[in-house]
Amino acid sequence: MMFGKSLLEQWQSSWDEALSVWSRYTQLRNPLLCQTHLEASKQGLNGSFAMIRLSDQAVVVDLEAITKYKLQDYAVEILAHEIGHHILSPATLTDHARMIARIHVCLPTLEDRAGMVANLYSDLLINNYLQRQKGLRMDEVYQRIDQGGSQSKVWQLYMRIYEQLWQLKSGSLGGKSDSDAMEGDAWLGARIIKVYAEDWLKGASRFASLLLPYLSEEKNTAEQIAKLLDTKHAGAGHFPSGLSNKEQGEKDNIHPSLDPDLVGETNADSAGTRRPIELEHTQSSGNGQFREPFEYGEILKSAGIDLSDHQIAVRYYRERSIPMLVPFPSKKQCVKTDLIPEGTALWEPGDPIEEIDWFGSMAMSQEIIPGVTTVKREWGFDEGSEPEREPCDLDLYVDCSGSMPNPQRLTSFTTLAGTILCLSALRAGAAVQVTLWSGKNQFKTTDGFVRNEERVLNVLTDYLGGATAFPIHVLRKTHIENVRPRNSHIVILSDDGVTTLFDKDEKGNSGWDISKRALDNANGGGTMVLNLNWDFPSPPNNEWMREHDSTLKKAQSQQHWDIYPVTSWEAMTDFARAFSRKHYEGAENDSTD
Numbered sequence: 001m002m003f004g005k006s007l008l009e010q011w012q013s014s015w016d017e018a019l020s021v022w023s024r025y026t027q028l029r030n031p032l033l034c035q036t037h038l039e040a041s042k043q044g045l046n047g048s049f050a051m052i053r054l055s056d057q058a059v060v061v062d063l064e065a066i067t068k069y070k071l072q073d074y075a076v077e078i079l080a081h082e083i084g085h086h087i088l089s090p091a092t093l094t095d096h097a098r099m100i101a102r103i104h105v106c107l108p109t110l111e112d113r114a115g116m117v118a119n120l121y122s123d124l125l126i127n128n129y130l131q132r133q134k135g136l137r138m139d140e141v142y143q144r145i146d147q148g149g150s151q152s153k154v155w156q157l158y159m160r161i162y163e164q165l166w167q168l169k170s171g172s173l174g175g176k177s178d179s180d181a182m183e184g185d186a187w188l189g190a191r192i193i194k195v196y197a198e199d200w201l202k203g204a205s206r207f208a209s210l211l212l213p214y215l216s217e218e219k220n221t222a223e224q225i226a227k228l229l230d231t232k233h234a235g236a237g238h239f240p241s242g243l244s245n246k247e248q249g250e251k252d253n254i255h256p257s258l259d260p261d262l263v264g265e266t267n268a269d270s271a272g273t274r275r276p277i278e279l280e281h282t283q284s285s286g287n288g289q290f291r292e293p294f295e296y297g298e299i300l301k302s303a304g305i306d307l308s309d310h311q312i313a314v315r316y317y318r319e320r321s322i323p324m325l326v327p328f329p330s331k332k333q334c335v336k337t338d339l340i341p342e343g344t345a346l347w348e349p350g351d352p353i354e355e356i357d358w359f360g361s362m363a364m365s366q367e368i369i370p371g372v373t374t375v376k377r378e379w380g381f382d383e384g385s386e387p388e389r390e391p392c393d394l395d396l397y398v399d400c401s402g403s404m405p406n407p408q409r410l411t412s413f414t415t416l417a418g419t420i421l422c423l424s425a426l427r428a429g430a431a432v433q434v435t436l437w438s439g440k441n442q443f444k445t446t447d448g449f450v451r452n453e454e455r456v457l458n459v460l461t462d463y464l465g466g467a468t469a470f471p472i473h474v475l476r477k478t479h480i481e482n483v484r485p486r487n488s489h490i491v492i493l494s495d496d497g498v499t500t501l502f503d504k505d506e507k508g509n510s511g512w513d514i515s516k517r518a519l520d521n522a523n524g525g526g527t528m529v530l531n532l533n534w535d536f537p538s539p540p541n542n543e544w545m546r547e548h549d550s551t552l553k554k555a556q557s558q559q560h561w562d563i564y565p566v567t568s569w570e571a572m573t574d575f576a577r578a579f580s581r582k583h584y585e586g587a588e589n590d591s592t593d
Contacts, residue, residue: 007063008033011075018079021134022087031059031079040064044233050078051230052085054093055238059083069227070144077136084126085231089200090118093303096231097240098247099204100302104295106208106253110215114208115302117215119231120158121207124193125200128165139166139173145227146174154214155225157182161189185210188256188263195261202249206256235304244296244319246289290320294409313408313415313461314454321419324576325427344375351376391430392489392524393449395478396421397471399494400436400444400464407461414493415460417529417572421491422456424576431486434459435474439467445474449488468497472505472514479518489524491579493572495531496548502555516559527562528552529575536565 011033019026034040040062045051049065052058059082066072090096096118103114103121131138142162150156160175162168164186170177177183189210196203256262291299297312307315344360348371355376365373398418407415422432431449434456442464446455475490492498502511519526530552534540537556540549555561564575 007067007072008035010072011061011063011079014075014079018076018083021076021080021130021136022083026083026087028057028059028083028086031061031082033061033063035063037062037064044236047226048228048230048232050082051232052082052234053236054086054090054096054234055236057086059086071141074137074141074144077130077138077141080130080134080136081123081126081138082230084130085122085234088129089122089125090231090234093235093238094240094242095201096234097243097299097303099201101243101247101299102201102205102250102253103208104299104302105250106205107212107215110212111298112302113215114299115232115304116225116229117208117211118204118302119229120211120225121200121204122231123228124161124165124189124207125197127162128193129197131166139168142173150174152218152225153182154211154218157186157189157211157214158225160186161193164190165193184257191262192256202252205250205253206259206262209253209255231304233304235300236306239305239315240300240303241319243299244290244316246291290411292410293407297408309408310458310461314457317407317415317419317461318423318453318457320416321423324420324573325424340379342378345378347371347374347376390487391425391428392487393431393433393484394421394425395433395435395449395488395490395522397435397437397475397490397492397494398460399438399468399492399497400462401438401468401497402465403468403495403497404463404465406463406465408463413569413572417493417575418460419457420573420576421579422460423453426451426453426456432456433478433488435471436460436462436464437469437471437474438464440469442466442469443471443474445471449484468500469503470494470498470501470511472501472503472509472511475501475518476505476509476514479521480514483521487524488522490518490522490526492526492528492530493575494528496533496545498528498530499548499551502551512559515555515561519559519561525560525562527564527579528555529564529566529572531567531569531572532565536563 011031015031019028032043034043034045040046040060043058043060044053045060045062048062049069049071050059050061053060059079061078061082066078071078085091090099099121100114100118103117104111107114107117127138130136139162142159146159155174156176156178158175159173160170160177160183162173163170163175175186177186189207192203192206192210196206293313293316294309296316297307297309300307300312344357347356347361357375357377360375360377361368361373364375368374396418398414400414404414405412418434422434425432431451433446433449435443435445436459437443444459444462444464446459450456470492478484479488479490492501500511501515504510505514530536534542534545534549536549537553540546552561552563556563564579566572566575
């Protein structure tokens, strides 16, 4: 179905007026006014008649749906509403994700509804402002959308909240209260919007707690609600930062009937509201102030960010590691070379223009003729007087056996420690090889030393979860069969399973011999970071532990492995700093190797 220019022109001409509703200084790109459902779907708009994109500050409208709901004459109202999402709530993708995080905590077992609840809440804030402060006809828009009423309790409560806010007759927008408790909840909903208009992040948790029992009774989202979801895909194509860390306000998730700012000191029962569902158990059992990777992923998906669990894990560990990045060790080289001029040569068309020596060219002729009188400076190299520092490359082996958590679901501190090491190495200019290992022939590697952060993190955040067998063949191929000219440091993150390094490889070669030759050829040292069940290096009482302890002490004394024992997986993250102190700061006064 195609429309005449009159409707398109009407909506185009309403854009400036809609912008001025918020401020005459408001500036956004022109809206994308799609004339058909197909055209709208190509822009990511499905189900609703309008939407926003936070990635490019866009407003998208489906004019075919506008006609279906007989909203042609409400261009200013609808466009001003969409602009409000960019200005008032959520405004930015980061704030959108923060709001969803608050709501997420308040919806136990219904976390997947957090995006929908955030959308409804933002709409209330924006529409109340436009109706009460700017005199727009937001109530008439909802009257047209209702089209005969709905049996959804969520929809009926939601519309009743609007009727309370705007002092409209019950049912005029499709609102309905089938009990005193529901009427009390509608009153609480209106109070949330009024009281927390300036602190809408705090109000978001109250609103989610209010809706929780109604959402629990409805398995499917009502069709009417789907029409309103204009922020469903708001986060597509963009990514918020700072989300791996929990905010202080997320713990403030009381039911609105218990909030003195909303109801004073009145007892909840006297307000006629439903008894709130207890939410204490919804607090994450995660580690301190950080979310678990699966929680992080659920919030991102609710914000409209379409990524796989693996892609989300890459971003999660990168974000958590950034505050803990440390310098990577380097070794002194003889000297740093200096450039010295060695005359000129003819500059010809096709050479980079920045290579032209203009002073040399002018000395040859006052008339510049490209390829005839243009010259370029040639340079030679000479030993400088300043020592040059070259970072050691990193050869990292991370235990990924069944005793380790899946880093895409729960926090893996071996993955986090590995991320800290790898990003520190890349930041210093080193190359990195990462090998995940589990059982025999169960491994994943970057297949050589790389400087590509994405490739490194894609390997680090994968999961194997099998038995335990160190990939001796990878160590052999890296440092014996293909000896590299650059120095590299070998790091192993594991537990007592690291002793499988000293077994025989698939060719029958001794792991002890391979380990020694690899360390010698790597020429940068080797470190084992191990979560052990005994107090290394004190001799354990258990016979099995004594056997492993003896193997590790032999590796330490005969092959000079640096063994860094930890008593918990969390302590793995401290290794990066200790590694830097031991190998980087001490290298300042080292003589040239």
